[in-house]
Amino acid sequence: MNTGIxxxxxxxxxxxxxxxxxxxxxxxxNLITILMSVELILNSVNINFLAFNRYLYPNKLEGMFxxxxxxxxxxxxxxxxxxxxxxxxxxxxxxxxxxVNEMKF
Amino acid sequence: MASNQIMFILFxxxxxxxxxxxxxxxxxxxxxVYLLFVLVSTSGLYFMLNYQFLAAVQITIYAGGIxxxxxxxxxxxxHISQKFEFSGxxxxxxxxxxxxxxxxxxxxxxxxxxxxxxxxxxxxVDMRLIGKSLLSVxxxxxxxxxxxxSVLLLAAMVAAIVVAKKSGPAKTQSPTLNQE
Numbered sequence: 040m041n042t043g044i045x046x047x048x049x050x051x052x053x054x055x056x057x058x059x060x061x062x063x064x065x066x067x068x069n070l071i072t073i074l075m076s077v078e079l080i081l082n083s084v085n086i087n088f089l090a091f092n093r094y095l096y097p098n099k100l101e102g103m104f105x106x107x108x109x110x111x112x113x114x115x116x117x118x119x120x121x122x123x124x125x126x127x128x129x130x131x132x133x134x135x136x137x138x139v140n141e142m143k144f
Numbered sequence: 145m146a147s148n149q150i151m152f153i154l155f156x157x158x159x160x161x162x163x164x165x166x167x168x169x170x171x172x173x174x175x176x177v178y179l180l181f182v183l184v185s186t187s188g189l190y191f192m193l194n195y196q197f198l199a200a201v202q203i204t205i206y207a208g209g210i211x212x213x214x215x216x217x218x219x220x221x222x223h224i225s226q227k228f229e230f231s232g233x234x235x236x237x238x239x240x241x242x243x244x245x246x247x248x249x250x251x252x253x254x255x256x257x258x259x260x261x262x263x264x265x266x267x268x269v270d271m272r273l274i275g276k277s278l279l280s281v282x283x284x285x286x287x288x289x290x291x292x293x294s295v296l297l298l299a300a301m302v303a304a305i306v307v308a309k310k311s312g313p314a315k316t317q318s319p320t321l322n323q324e
Contacts, residue, residue, distance in 0.1 A: 085186070123307055
């Protein structure tokens with residue numbers, strides 16, 4: 040199955056993916072691309088959970104169910120975030136975070 | 145080199161390349177499609193780890209749901225041909241320094257740590273076991289987070305509809321809300 044692939048490879052891959060997401064989160068200015076960076080971060084965390092579960096505790100299921108719930112939370116988060124983004128676009132006609140600087144209207 | 149190692153290298157390369165392209169692409173629709181590639185490669189990794197159910201969930205929810213939602217909202221809010229302007233050297237350089245420093249620190253820690261080898265037999269993760277665990281109240285049961293997540297999903301769907309719908313005539317508080 041996964042012979043010959045140490046757990047460190049999975050963790051390093053997830054680390055690189057996580058910090059790519061962090062970089063995107065810091066540099067992007069469009070709300071949708073920020074949301075996409077957050078999705079990258081959540082995915083890398085899921086890879087971590089599954090690698091730990093498979094390599095260190097193969098007779099348990101905690102990691103699998105945790106990543107299942109993370110996926111559900113990510114879906115809910117994407118739905119609410121996109122609703123908010125569409126509302127912001129309707130109000131400001133832009134979704135650039137630097138132009139959206141007014142909360143009270 | 146065994147075939148599973150080749151597959152892992154392929155998936156890892158796809159994930160790294162396409163996630164970097166996702167956060168650096170100047171065209172937003174292309175960034176969404178690169179994100180789709182990343183998510184599909186991640187589900188390939190789940191297949192390699194022998195979690196077939198989770199790989200299927202990943203494909204259906206992420207690739208089939210979230211990416212489609214993101215592409216819809218991109219088409220609603222921006223022009224396809226629109227390119228982002230460059231966000232400034234200072235911001236890029238400092239963000240890259242922060243990200244690379246964090247990545248190097250984490251990788252050093254991972255390589256330093258001695259993971260204990262397990263001798264336990266691997267549990268076969270089939271659908272029957274997943275369904276029983278999700279609805280069981282025993283020690284290995286997950287019925288409480290299952291119920292919590294279902295209530296959360298319901299609340300999120302209601303909230304999404306309420307936030308995104310146009311405010312109708314019933315809302316007399318600020319009639320000029322959407323007319324700008």
